[in-house]
Amino acid sequence: MDLGEKEKFEMERRNEENPLGFHGYMAADSFRPRLWDQPTTSQNSPFCDATRGPSLAAPPRLEMGWNAPDSIPRAGGGAAASCFGLLPQSRPQFPDDPGFIERAARFSNFSSFLPNTFRVNDPAGIYGAPPPPPQKGEAIAGETSQSAAASVDNGFNGGSPQKGRRDAGGEPEFSGGALPETPNSDNTHDEPPSKGPSSGAKKRKRGNQETETDQGRAETQFSGETSQENADGKQRSEPKSSSPAGKGGGKNSVDGGGEAPKEDYIHVRARRGQATNSHSLAERLRREKISERMKFLQDLVPGCSKVTGKAVMLDEIINYVQSLQRQVEFLSMKLATVNPRLDFNIESLLSKEMLQPRGISSSSFDFSPELAHPQLHPPQQGLIQSGIPGLGNSSDLHRRSMNAQLTANQMPGAWDEELHHVIQMGFGGSTHLGVQDLHGESSHIEHQDDDDDDEQWKPCDFSYFFSALANSTSLPKFMRP
């Protein structure tokens, strides 16, 4: 099997001091699908492939970071294979080797890389158990790129002696190229948890762990920088530019990117222990909205205030709406049976006048009461006055209000006021019965904001209305607008 051959090859390569150091690991990872094409990847557990899938975008960037066509062959052949080329092989055996996991957790890049991917994809949560503790080695690692490389290499040497020694003097430019890669890979690997099949509780737990560890890291290493990044709120693009801060800043940026922008957009703040991914935030927002509207409905629908439970409340609401609809029908039948001779001439006049556009000067509104009165033919006027006792007064009131308001050129307000008086004097003044609550409400409302009504008084609304009415009531031709 060529796997064995590769191993040998790597052992040989490892004996040559590989200056690439630990960063070869990244290269190995990103290049691995190329190297271990058929047998190993098929033999590897599927999650490896799944997680490596998105990170395949890494290689071109890596090559950019490396100053070199001449180093690429080394990376492909030597470094990649030599450092961690064995990784694909050893990963399926991870459950047997908890010590390696611990080492990995201590290892700065490993802690960002391996536990994430494994915790994401492992349904059993084996790897989710040990949270990566914040390390002093990492604190050192963050300071300069070179020391990062060195400490990382040291950690690696201490952790896994079977892999051979690494040269501490790894080229610093690699760290510049390869270290910022980790946040990217983190990004790609941090995405899956939102869609992952793992349970929400586990997700939450993991998120807390990560945030805690990252905060610890951030405090130790990059407090200034990370705070700045958090303040910026656009962390996703940051890690590429901030090269030495790659580890802590990038990691923190990933977690911060999970929370901060959403808080900016949705304005929902997750309390302690609540899920923070976008779906649950949106869902929480929706539920809050629904409960708020339910509260409003509870206030509105009579007999609904004592009821608990959404379903019962909905029952009440349905009953109420139906009763209202029936009431409308009943009242319309009643109105149809009462004296049909009544002509609301004033009202039709009003509506005709309202069809005129608002911009016309008040002189063109010759709906002064002197002109309005001749249109009320004497018999009809008598009818109206007999039918509606208050209307005579209301016409007087008309006159007053019109005279007062025609100068002000505030026609909508005037109409509104006047209509209010018509209703109030004509109907409401004498009859308060049956609709006490409604009337209280209307008296509460009656002097309302005119601006809001102005919107309703646009001519287009009336054409809309009249077209609807014309169809609905089959008006005679001359009445149609």
Place this chain on the structure above:
Amino acid sequence: MHREALAGNPNPSRHLQALHFLGALARINKLRARKSPPSRRATALGGRRITRAAYAAMAVAAGPRRAWSRAILLGLRRNSIAKPFLIKKRILKPHRELRDVGSRAEELRRLLPGARRMEFGSLLDETLNYIHHLTAQVGIMQKIADSLCK
């Protein structure tokens, strides 16, 4: 003119609603007075017309921003005059889950015009608005009826 903050005013277009309804009522009455002698059928027809006028007034007062008002106006435009608004009798199923919100929401969707495929939150919103306008309409009609019957 006295102005009041609109906060808490659920139905700012109440007067408009009354105005539209009164205008429609006047037109209906005029039409009926001109056309036919009072009979049972004419009264029923007039009642239906008035119902439609009431809904139209509600819808226009609510404005085109609401789903239910749009649905009402569209239905009025499409339907012929003879077709009344249908109010189905509510049939309660015998073995009904006490906590079944979904079926009730479906019922509410059927009840509310234009809310057949509405998400639950907006359904509640529409219901709120619809109830406001409906109560206002009932109040207006009641006042008119009372003043006429007197």
